[in-house]
Amino acid sequence: MDEILRAEHIVKIYDNGVMANKDINFAAQKGEIHAICGENGAGKSTFMKMLYGIEQPSEGAIYVKGKEVHLTSSAKAIECSIGMVHQHFMLVPSLTVAENVVLGVEPQKGIRFDKKEAVRITEEIAEKYNLPVPTNEKVEDISVGMKQRVEIIKALLKGAEILILDEPTTVLTPQETDELFEELKHLRDEGHTILFISHKLYEVKKLCDRVSIMKNGRMVATENISDVTETDISRLMVGRDVVEVIEKTKADPKETVLKVENITCKNSVGRKVLDKVSMRVRSGEIFGVAGVEGNGQHEVLEAIASMCHVESGSISLYDKDITNQSIRKIRDMGITHIPEDRMVHGTAKKFSIMNNILAGRHRAKKFTGKVLLNERAIAEEAEYLIKEYRVKCSGKNQEIGMLSGGNIQKVVVAREFSQDPKVILVDQPSRGIDIGAATFIREKLVQLRDEGKAIILNSADLNEVLGLSDSLAVFYNGKIAAYFEDTSLLTEEELGLYMLGVKKMDTAEIERRMYA
Amino acid sequence: MRKNMTQEKLNREFTVLRTGLAVTIGVILSILIILFVSDDPLLSIRYLVLGPVMSFNNFCSLLTMWIPIVITGLAVCVMFSANQFNLFGEGAFFFGGVVAAVVALSTNMPAGIHPTVCVAAAAVVCGFIGAVPALMRYKLGASEMVGSMLLNYACMNLGLFIISYYFRDASAGSVVSGKFPKTARIMTLIPGSDVHMGFIAAILLVILIYWFMYKTRWGYEIRLVGQNDKFAKYAGVNIGFVLIASQMLGGALSGAAGAMEILGVYRRFSWTGLTNHGWDGVTLGILAGRNPKYIPLAALFLAYLRKGADLMSMKTGMQTDFVSVIQAVILVFILAERFLAKYKQKRTCELSRQLEADRGEKGGISLG
Numbered sequence: 001m002d003e004i005l006r007a008e009h010i011v012k013i014y015d016n017g018v019m020a021n022k023d024i025n026f027a028a029q030k031g032e033i034h035a036i037c038g039e040n041g042a043g044k045s046t047f048m049k050m051l052y053g054i055e056q057p058s059e060g061a062i063y064v065k066g067k068e069v070h071l072t073s074s075a076k077a078i079e080c081s082i083g084m085v086h087q088h089f090m091l092v093p094s095l096t097v098a099e100n101v102v103l104g105v106e107p108q109k110g111i112r113f114d115k116k117e118a119v120r121i122t123e124e125i126a127e128k129y130n131l132p133v134p135t136n137e138k139v140e141d142i143s144v145g146m147k148q149r150v151e152i153i154k155a156l157l158k159g160a161e162i163l164i165l166d167e168p169t170t171v172l173t174p175q176e177t178d179e180l181f182e183e184l185k186h187l188r189d190e191g192h193t194i195l196f197i198s199h200k201l202y203e204v205k206k207l208c209d210r211v212s213i214m215k216n217g218r219m220v221a222t223e224n225i226s227d228v229t230e231t232d233i234s235r236l237m238v239g240r241d242v243v244e245v246i247e248k249t250k251a252d253p254k255e256t257v258l259k260v261e262n263i264t265c266k267n268s269v270g271r272k273v274l275d276k277v278s279m280r281v282r283s284g285e286i287f288g289v290a291g292v293e294g295n296g297q298h299e300v301l302e303a304i305a306s307m308c309h310v311e312s313g314s315i316s317l318y319d320k321d322i323t324n325q326s327i328r329k330i331r332d333m334g335i336t337h338i339p340e341d342r343m344v345h346g347t348a349k350k351f352s353i354m355n356n357i358l359a360g361r362h363r364a365k366k367f368t369g370k371v372l373l374n375e376r377a378i379a380e381e382a383e384y385l386i387k388e389y390r391v392k393c394s395g396k397n398q399e400i401g402m403l404s405g406g407n408i409q410k411v412v413v414a415r416e417f418s419q420d421p422k423v424i425l426v427d428q429p430s431r432g433i434d435i436g437a438a439t440f441i442r443e444k445l446v447q448l449r450d451e452g453k454a455i456i457l458n459s460a461d462l463n464e465v466l467g468l469s470d471s472l473a474v475f476y477n478g479k480i481a482a483y484f485e486d487t488s489l490l491t492e493e494e495l496g497l498y499m500l501g502v503k504k505m506d507t508a509e510i511e512r513r514m515y516a
Numbered sequence: 517m518r519k520n521m522t523q524e525k526l527n528r529e530f531t532v533l534r535t536g537l538a539v540t541i542g543v544i545l546s547i548l549i550i551l552f553v554s555d556d557p558l559l560s561i562r563y564l565v566l567g568p569v570m571s572f573n574n575f576c577s578l579l580t581m582w583i584p585i586v587i588t589g590l591a592v593c594v595m596f597s598a599n600q601f602n603l604f605g606e607g608a609f610f611f612g613g614v615v616a617a618v619v620a621l622s623t624n625m626p627a628g629i630h631p632t633v634c635v636a637a638a639a640v641v642c643g644f645i646g647a648v649p650a651l652m653r654y655k656l657g658a659s660e661m662v663g664s665m666l667l668n669y670a671c672m673n674l675g676l677f678i679i680s681y682y683f684r685d686a687s688a689g690s691v692v693s694g695k696f697p698k699t700a701r702i703m704t705l706i707p708g709s710d711v712h713m714g715f716i717a718a719i720l721l722v723i724l725i726y727w728f729m730y731k732t733r734w735g736y737e738i739r740l741v742g743q744n745d746k747f748a749k750y751a752g753v754n755i756g757f758v759l760i761a762s763q764m765l766g767g768a769l770s771g772a773a774g775a776m777e778i779l780g781v782y783r784r785f786s787w788t789g790l791t792n793h794g795w796d797g798v799t800l801g802i803l804a805g806r807n808p809k810y811i812p813l814a815a816l817f818l819a820y821l822r823k824g825a826d827l828m829s830m831k832t833g834m835q836t837d838f839v840s841v842i843q844a845v846i847l848v849f850i851l852a853e854r855f856l857a858k859y860k861q862k863r864t865c866e867l868s869r870q871l872e873a874d875r876g877e878k879g880g881i882s883l884g
Contacts, residue, residue: 013865326752328754331751363733372727372731
């Protein structure tokens with residue numbers, strides 16, 4: 001087989017000093033489906049952005065068909081026959097499929113747009129690659145899977161021989177996924193090269209010919225798919241052999257602290273993201289919420305934190321109604337929150353560590369007088385927390401954006417844990433951070449549980465959510481699909497079945513278990 | 517590579533380097549222009565560089581120029597800190613002068629109290645008008661920059677209307693108000709010059725605003741909203757309130773500056789258009805990196821440049837317009853993100869490699 005794409009010694013350093021790619025060597029063959037796997041923050045997206053010309057490498061060279069290319073823009077990348085299907089589609093909803101496909105290379109009749117020709121071109125490509133699409137329908141009316149197909153056709157029309165697909169299956173139903181895989185295999189047989197970025201190892205195993213694994217900004221291995229098992233891949237991705245056991249004693253839950261009754265929430269486009277969810281959380285327990293992303297487990301935390309509006313139903317803390325209160329009131333009442341994305345909601349990256357620790361309690365008597373902030377108390381608290389949470393930094397005045405992900409997360413966690421909360425909402429506590437920091441945070445969580453806090457934990461890391469939670473609710477499609485009062489007997493496989501909606505408990509059983 | 521270098525030290529050094537270089541380029545450029553254009557370049561440069569300190573009178577008028585722009589600079593620091601690119605300072609300055617003139621002409625009060633009331637009235641009125649762009653931003657998502665620019669002209673024309681229809685001195689040859697009563701004028705600080713008590717007010721305001729922004733929880737909230745409004749919301753900050761209050765404070769400061777200028781330097785209201793003090797405030801706010809601490813120094817630099825150019829023009833006939841050129845050049849270089857970016861990227865790369873090597877991180881593991 002011929003080599004079509006090669007990247008040599010690629011280094012990418014962002015302006016803030018973050019080294020996202022460290023000396024990457026990579027090659028893809030003509031006519032293969034090549035998976036690129038890696039944890040969050042491993043550097044996959046950075047690498048793909050460089051291949052598609054959105055970012056430029058700091059060092060190193062990229063070759064297409066043996067010729068060195070300088071991909072300074074996505075237009076250049078398209079010229080070099082590289083196409084990309086983004087996770088978020090780049091389509092114009094109000095235009096038809098055909099109009100979207102020819103966007104940028106519109107056929108013309110005189111000075112007018114030739115609609116018939118556009119339809120003909122689209123149909124020709126659709127037929128050639130066996131990707132049927134409704135050419136005359138508006139994009140806003142077609143399904144997600146179909147939109148993805150339009151994106152692929154769009155790339156093919158522009159002559160893409162190398163197709164980059166960024167986590168294409170996250171938005172698809174299982175049937176659509178199967179269809180997509182058939183289409184991709186067909187494209188491969190036609191001689192196209194596909195770079196398939198995914199977290200889902202069984203998909204990688206099922207679809208791809210070879211797999212490259214990234215970790216910590218490095219390319220750690222490239223293997224033939226037949227030579228490796230899913231376990232091998234995951235071991236390379238996380239770099240640990242054994243799934244570490246989270247040590248904790250059995251919980252001793254006491255009184256109910258937080259009650260959620262029949263709450264319904266909608267997202268910005270009006271879709272129900274929570275549909276009559278009820279649960280209760282007791283002091284001294286870690287209440288896990290698990291689910292495939294977008295099924296409501298993140299949203300229930302946001303609703304409790306008052307970050308989103310509750311349409312109906314109620315939330316109460318010690319029998320006091322707190323539904324749709326201001327965030328300030330919620331915080332003052334003792335609910336703290338580790339947000340899902342620490343850079344968006346959890347920190348101001350140009351602020352010092354100290355100023356970041358102050359956020360949310362800058363009105364507390366301890367830290368401010370009537371007019372002036374109590375700088376000494378703030379400095380002492382910051383120094384104490386840096387030491388207590390072992391934050392690696394040059395001092396309390398360092399800009400937080402300069403720290404590593406794990407240390408930033410430790411600052412966020414330190415701030416939220418140290419306010420003597422009654423309820424702690426924990427959303428993805430160890431996403432994209434190193435094992436050391438993750439273990440530290442987990443141990444803290446167990447410690448806080450034993451001190452009698454009520455903790456709600458959402459994590460995409462199944463090992464984490466299973467290992468840390470005392471009781472666990474599984475979310476599916478905005479509803480609680482199952483509840484386990486004791487997680488020690490639950491396996492990941494069993495949990496997976498509930499998360500994917502294969503198995504489901506009925507409401508009566510969930511209630512019986514939850515309020516037993 | 518020096519030891520103990522960190523990324524933030526590099527960033528700080530880089531900011532200083534960039535500001536310094538921008539100013540130097542501006543100054544060199546102006547000297548070059550003079551060399552080409554002036555009949556007597558040496559004399560011109562002498563006045564430009566030394567003029568403001570050549571006599572006591574010159575120095576006093578330098579200080580007079582310094583007073584209003586320090587305050588508009590502070591206003592910009594407050595407004596920009598909330599990440600609002602609000603340019604209302606210009607209109608607020610003008611309208612503050614109008615309000616002060618109106619109050620001065622239509623009330624009778626003892627000296628000392630009279631100007632204080634005038635300035636306070638100007639601050640209150642301009643503060644409320646200043647809320648408009650922020651409200652439109654918060655409620656309707658309209659760009660505060662466009663809104664505030666348009667508001668400037670609305671304020672200017674409204675102000676001119678008020679003066680020419682209700683307070684015009686019919687005996688004067690041009691559209692000016694009647695003379696302010698003596699009690700309404702701000703007392704002179706240095707006898708025989710235009711330096712008025714506003715000088716002391718400006719110094720006090722620098723200290724006050726610095727304290728407010730960096731030592732109180734309100735200032736902290738403004739900066740928090742400016743840095744990351746989503747984070748501020750998550751921390752329980754009332755974003756709308758902070759946005760609007762900070763823009764009102766900026767408007768009030770600019771209005772007060774205009775009032776002090778008109779009552780401290782002028783005998784009657786004689787402005788016929790916008791005065792540029794608000795724009796100078798923007799220049800200063802950017803030069804000072806939004807930190808009130810550096811405003812007096814930046815203002816001194818700008819006033820010095822202005823005064824030097826004025827003197828040069830008076831003595832040698834050289835046009836002063838090029839001061840705006842210098843000002844623009846400096847701003848462009850400070851604001852241009854790509855200026856020296858390659859150099860910085862290079863240094864950042866070296867540093868990252870160094871740190872990476874120090875950590876001694878090993879390469880990836882392989883199978884088997």
